Amino acid sequence: MSIDDVIEEIIRVEGGYVNDSRDAGGETKYGITIATARANGYSGPMRDLPKSLAIEIYRRQYVIAPGFDKIGALSQPIAAELVDTGVNMGPTVAGRFLQRALNALNNQGRSWPDLVVDGAVGAKTREALAAYLQQRGREGEAVLLKALNALQAVRYIELAEARAANEAFVYGWLRTRVA
Known part of the structure; x- marks a missing residue:
């Protein structure tokens, strides 16, 4: 499974827009919390967060920044x-x-x-x-x-x-x- 496949699976599992009062992360879309979206420059309603931005955030913050892409060269x-654990x-x-x-x-x-x-x-x-x-x-x-x-x-x-x-x-x- 490639990193792209992993990100797509995370988005599938996380689903679309969620605002569960029991979730300390608050509003999410595709698993991206409102705090993470804002930290990455998104200022619109969470319901409208583009999937392309979620993918970009996952790649930048949860693959490249922690060096997990380099681990992929040793073991996908x-x-x-x-990556999956890092996201969650x-x-x-x-x-x-x-x-x-x-x-x-x-x-x-x-x-x-x-x-x-x-x-x-x-x-x-x-x-x-x-x-x-x-x-x-x-x-x-x-x-x-x-x-x-x-x-x-x-x-x-x-x-x-x-x-x-x-x-x-x-x-x-x-x-x-x-x-």
């Missing part, structure tokens, strides 16, 4: 997972999930050095991922995806535990976001 499935939880959270998983899979630092878990997916994180994929291959890629999804699922439950209104969304998050 891992990049796709990071923030790119820094997605980056931390990757770093935590790679640290847990590095054989106590013998396969590659431990990463600082800061969510910044830079050269060291890419080097660790490349080493992991070289060592473990496609099977390892599938295992890493399971680890990322497990961390994501736990985070959804934590969000519901921290804010009762989020319980309204947990089923859908688990159904559509956790593979």
Whole structure:
């Protein structure tokens, strides 16, 4: 699945205009919150947010800025997972999930050095991922995806535990976001 495919799937899952009072993000269209739209220069009604602008925001803010496009050069499935998680939880959270998983899979630092878990997916994180994929291959890629999804699922439950209104969304998050 390409990054373009991932963005289209996110837009499909997020749907059109939504203004659910239980959602801390407020008004959204295509999953873009009003705050994100405004921060990206959109000043019109959220109901009228153009799909092309949503795609541009997703690409700029959730693919290129966090460096997930560079992860795609190593593994499209891992990049796709990071983009999807980044859209729903923030790119820094997605980056931390990757770093935590790679640290847990590095054989106590013998396969590659431990990463600082800061969510910044830079050269060291890419080097660790490349080493992991070289060592473990496609099977390892599938295992890493399971680890990322497990961390994501736990985070959804934590969000519901921290804010009762989020319980309204947990089923859908688990159904559509956790593979």
